[in-house]
Structures are given as structure tokens and as C-alpha cells.
Amino acid sequence: MRQWPKTRARFLRAKEVMPWGVTSNFRYWGDDQTIVVSRGEGPYIYDLDGNRYIDYRLGYGPVILGHGHPAVVERVSQAIRDGVIFAATTEWEIRAAERIIRMTGVDMVRFSNSGTEATMHALRIARAYTGREKVIKFEGQYHGHHDYLLFSTAMALRQPMGSRRHPIPVVASSGIPRVIADLIITLPFNDFEAVERTVKAKWGDIAAIIVEPMLGNSAAIMPHPEFLPFLRRLCDEYGIVLIFDEVKTGFRIARGGAQEFFGVRADLVTYAKAMGNGFPISAIGGKREIMMTIEPGAVAHAGTYNGNVVGTAAADATLEILETTDALERAAQAGERLMKGISEILTEAGIPHAVSGHPNMFSFLLNFEGTPRDHRDTMSSDIELYAEIGLACYERGVMFEVDPREPWFTSAAHTPEVVDETLNRFADAVRAVLRKGKPVGPAEVTSVGK
Template sequence: MNDSTPIDGTPTVKLLSKEYERYRERTPNSEAMADDLSEVVPAGVCSTFRAYDPYPVHADRTEGTTLYDVDGNEYLDFALNNGTQLVGHTHPELSEGVIDQIDRGTLYTRPNELIEFAARPLIDRWDAIEQVRFTNSGTESIMHATRLARAYTGREKIIRMEGAYHGAHDPALVSKMPPIERAGPETDPRPVSESQGIPDSVPDDVLLGTYNDAASVERLLREHGREVAAILVEPACLNLGLVEPTGGFLERLRELADEYNTVLIFDEVKTGVKLAPGGGAEYYGVQPDLVALAKAIGGGYPVGAFGGRRDIMDHIAADLDDGVATGAAHYGTYNGNPLALRAVGITLREILTADAYDHVTELAERLAGGYRDVIEDEDLEARVASAGSQGMVYFTEEPIRTFRDWTAVDEEFHEAYWFGMLNRGVIPHPHDASQQWTISVQHSAEEIDDHVAAFADLATDLAAAQR
């Protein structure tokens, strides 16, 4: 555990120090557990993103819309495990189905009826998906989708957007929110590897476009078009809070993919089923060639999927020629895990219904409106973005359209907001200013109002710190 209490005297730092101190007073068991766990797992966590100063909230249990920590504190949860649980925690219908499946078997490495039970609603929701394969995570889904695009086109380079997150495999950790001083000029971004252990050759096959700037992608295609296998993009960029496409950005990418015979891949790991039943493709009215999915499709169970046009999916290897796969290899003992497939089918067929989307959309508008009212009342320098079940508050009046716009975000100020909300019994979104809140089917109007009330209580301190 790090003692990271800020020591300088700016208003923001004073507010953050006050919220850190209050947090420590409320969470002594989390602090002790952080120390204990750091002895057995690096940084005391099982994913690097989960480590933050002074130490994370340590969970005891969850139920409905509430997380209970090891100190007995209750939190209204709008983080929902990085947005995986649009269904909320421990949804009774989902839990009942998965418990029943445990008695029927927790792993089949053989075809079974659950494959169609889970696959059919994905095919029904996405016009682009004619066939689908299952994986265990979003990282795997993106990895296999890009491999498939390379196999289909016979090309190697991938165009992706600077500042976007596409999982934890090597190419995905190139220029995921790189330090500006290392990132090169905005018009010609320099690939930057986030992690040690990534071979120096990996960035050579990553071409960086700018989200919301289709001209930047077109320039890359004019120069490298015969080498480009795919354009990889989130329909809405959810690694920058919530940045929506503007100016026909997605429509132009569709045109460019067709013009240059490259594969348009939508990373819908975070947007899938959360912006609309058919994800960002439906919400923005643009269909890709391949779709990568995970998170909310499984209601909190570990699952991913990738699917798309039949002629592309046909290039997944089914045969070997002299020991070499004739297409894109896709292996995995746990692919199509029956627990996960049961969860996908129940989530998409029985829980995320039209009525459920109406409920979530109404609450999302209520939360965004409540935030805007508080911002106006307190004269805060802030703005709110909202789409589908997703939303975010930015403590800047500057619009955020691209990664380079991110420099306008005061991350330390946002940290004071996040811990301030935590200390008032609300987890507003996953930790970090780059994240967004999720409204679940189990949230109520009263809980939305409680969230807004906590923000209103904190807003006076935030306004004072801004002045």
C-alpha cells in the first residue's frame, strides 16, 4: 500500500486530501486486506487496473444494486464491475439458471444445445452477425477478430484509434492513452507501447488514426491501403469517459472500409447491448463486418464472442493442411463454457427485454438531468455525456471529441469527485476519469435520486475547489 496523501496546498489537493482521510477512516479493513493481499499477488489485485491509491475498496458481497465492503459499508453501485452487469448484481432469474446449470455440468468440450441458446440472440440483435464464435473475455474476442481479419484479407496491419482500449494482448497495448510527450504530433501519432514485454516489432503493424477524424483514417489507407487488414474502432469511445461519434465518423469509416476492401471491426465489448439491444451498431445505425463482444452480454459471467459476415467467419480454420491451419485458428478449452452460455442466453432472451431498455433509458436521462441541474445550481465547470445506459461527468467545459482533447481533463480533480462520492455511499463509475457509469435494470428512480443527492452534497466543495 502507498501513502499517497497529496502534500501541496492547491484547493483541489486539499479537497482530495480531505476525502482520502475520510476514506481511510471508513475503511480500515480494506487497508489491512490491501497489505495482506499484496504479499500473495502483485499490488494486491488480479488486474492492474484495479490498483489505485491509497488502496481499493475491498468487496465482501453484492446484491441487486448494492456493494458491501469488508468494513460493512454499503454503496449504491453504478460501476457494476466495469459495466459488465447491465442486469445488476445477483439477478434472481440469472442466478437460478446458472445454479441449475452447475448441477448439469460446469464444462462441456463438446457441442451442445446451449451454443444455439446463446448464439441466436446475438445473431438476431446484430444485422452484421451471421455466425458467431465464443471466447472467455473481451481481450480474446478482439484478438481473434483481428486475426480473422488478417486471414480473410491476407494483410497484416490494423488501423485503430489513438487512446482507445481494446484489451490486454500485445497490439492492444500500443497507444492506449499514451503520455502526450511521447505520442508525437496529433497529425501523425507515434505508436507507444504501454507495457514492458511487448516486442519492438509489434507497433510496426499498428497504424494510429484519430477518433472522430475520418480524414486521419483515410490518409492512412491512401498510404498503406494494400497492407491494411482491418479498421478497429469502438462505436462510442468508452476509454475517454463517453465520447460519441460526430460528423458522420462511423458512416465514413464504413465507406472507407468498402473502398479499400478492408474489414471494419466494431469493438462492442463495452458498448454491446448497453447502448441499445444491438449495441453501438444499432444505436448509431452503422453495421460493421465483424463485431467483438464481452462484458454485459453475459450478465457478469466470464464470456466473450466475435461474429460477423458468413464469408469472413468461414475463414476460421476447421481443417489442417500438412499440420497447418487453413484459416484463422480459434482454440480454447473454456470457449463455450456452459455456465457462460446459459448466462448469455438468459441475459439476452429473458432479462434485457424491450421493457428493460425503456426502464434503463428513463433512469439514465433522469441521472444525467440531475447532474446537469446540480452543475447549473453550483455554477460548476462541468458537462455531462449520456448515451443508452452509459454516462459520465467531465469537469471541464471543453468538448472531448478525441484523445488529444483529454488533456483538458483534470484527473486529480476527478479523483476528488470520485472519492467524495464514495464517501457518500455511491460508486459513481469504475475508478478513473476515463470510465463511465452504467444504469442497470435493477436500479430504481429513488436510487437515481440518491446518487444525485450525493453529488449535490459534494458539489459545493467541488465548486469551491474550482474557484
């Protein structure tokens, strides 16, 4: 067993000054399991006691090149010597915007600092452009922590609410005004009939359909091959803005993100996470006509730290590496080895399972057979068994989220040797959990807090 005396002591200090000892609720794993990190390097993070973990959380996806990548750190270090914020456009903003446009094919870009800000502003732009107010989102998808879209997320839906034909928007937090629910229409992902019926009935009120092209918080479930083209056609027919939330998929599943990977163009796209390899930055990109809705004095988009030198210099360096090297291919090779190896281990252990997602962003459902198509399917998997295996891996130095709805993320720093070590420890963890007498087969689903 690993020892955490320094980590535990420091966490108790954290609890005195921060609610639950964390700055994001998702970081709290319980008083006995919440980690306090001292540093990261490549595919590894280290706690205060010097314990090393192979990291597949990667900050929930941003670290595409590996922790502390020298070229990114060096570019940021050089850039900030001349200052970091000027309330004016800088060369770093221009360079980063040009790279995004070249890689993704969007016409124009505006910067912000987090995925939450990007989706919030994208929704405002869509409403201003269409003159409508309602938005369609899909169950289990997460679009940031602002009030307008914090409904029916994976963590809010312990059990799906309402029928598949008429879902009920489920608020994910206290403190969100009830009236906002009137602006939200939630639907199951990959459900062609539900979307078409809803759009035909309510299109005059619908400003946007916002969608994670693959479910970033529901086991990385992939779209049906015709689902995204179907959304594109509906939005064209009814004058609705199609927003791709690529906060997780952008610059991770392809150089041009999900638009490139799935061959579908959105009207607006939000980016964050992998574009800065962990430095805080996000962006909204889209068609010129819609982006130009952002007019001074008419449609507000602002932020003191938007386009700051730290974030844009990091994006310039990260995107240059992603564009000109095989970094994404190396991350995918790691993911392919992991997906195959995990499936073989689970099969040998006699655990029915389904592996879903892209090699750079994937998950697996336990005691589940078939291909998952939406968030409701994830709720029928054995979330408790997944959590037990996850905690057993944690004790053995492999870190991934202990809820299958949050994907494993890979980076260019996850070498074949690192993957082999991961699979060996994963196999040990599965055997240890099964020795404890955990039943294999259909199980009562219990929710796991993060």
C-alpha cells in the same frame, strides 16, 4: 467518515499474495482506498465492513441487470448441475448464439471468455481473410490486454504523442515487443481527413480498422454522425475489414448494440461484458464469408473454456431478459436522470463541464467547454478535480471510477429512488470539495492512476 478496519486488514493480506493486492491493475486505487468487496445486490456492492455503495462501475460495464440477478443466477445454477465443460458443443452454446444472431443481425458466432480474447481472434480472422497485417486503431480506445492492440490507450496517453497529422503509437506496457508497433497505425477519433489520407496511402497493408463505436475509455465520446458510415465506405472501397469492438456497447446501448444504435453494419463485431451480466463470456460475430475463414487446420480459433456452460447459460438468460423486457429502457431512464442532475449540480457550483455519451454509458469532463470529439480533448479537462469529487463520493457511498475517461454505467436495478440518493450525495461531495478551496477554472492536468 466511513470506517474500513476489516477491509484494510484483508487488503494487507491480499498484498502479500498478489502484486499490489489486486488481479487487475485498474482495481488498485492506492493502499488507503482499494476496496475489498463482500457481496453485491441489485445496484449496490458492500465491503467487508458492511459499508454500502451505489455502484456505477458495475464491473466496468458487465452488470446490466443488477448484481446477482435471480433469473440469471437460477439458470446458471440449474445448467451447471449437469457439468460445465465437455470439449464439445452444448445446447447452451446454440441457444446463446441464436439469440445473438437474432438480436444483432450477425450471420455467425464463435465464443470465447473475455473481451481481450475476442478482439485478439477478430484481428487474426481479419488478417487471414485479407492477407494483410497492419491495423488502424484510434487514440484513447482500449481493445483488451493482448500485445497487438495495447497501444495509445487512454492510460498510455498521459499526453498525446506526436502531431494530430502524424500520431505516434504509444505502447501501454513494458514487455511488449517493439516490432509490434510496426503493425499499428494510430489516429485521432472522428478525424475524417487523417483516416482517409492514411487509408489511401497504405490500404494495401491494412487488414482492419478496429473501432469502439463510442469511446469506452475516453469519456464515452460519441462519433460524429457521419464518422462510422465514413469508415464503412472506406473499408468497402479498399477491401479492409471493419471491426466494431462492442465489448462495452454490445447489448448495453441498444438490444442490437452499436450497429443498431448508429445504423452501421460492421464486418466483424466483438461482444462481452453485458451479454452475461457479469459471468465471464465473450463472442465474435460477423459476416458468414469472413467468419468461415476460421477453418480447422488453417486459421486457429480455440480455447479450453470457450462456450462453457456457465458463460453460455448466463448469456442465454441475460439476453432473453434484454430482448423481451424493458430492462435497457429502465437503465437508460436512470442514466438520463443522472446526466441531467449532474449537469445541474455542476452548473450551480459554477464548474464548466461537458456531459458525453449514452444514458447507459456516460461521463463528464470538468473545467471543459464545448463538445469533446476525441481523446486529446479529454486531456485538456480537469482530471484532478474529477478525482477529488470521485473520492468524496466514494466516502459517501457512491462508487464510480475516479478518472473521467472511464464511463459511469447504469443498470436496470438503478431505480429513480437510487438515482435521487446518488444525486444528493454527489451534490454533497461537490460542495465538500469546493469548501476545501479547490479552484474552479482551467487547471493543470495531472494523471490519475487506477
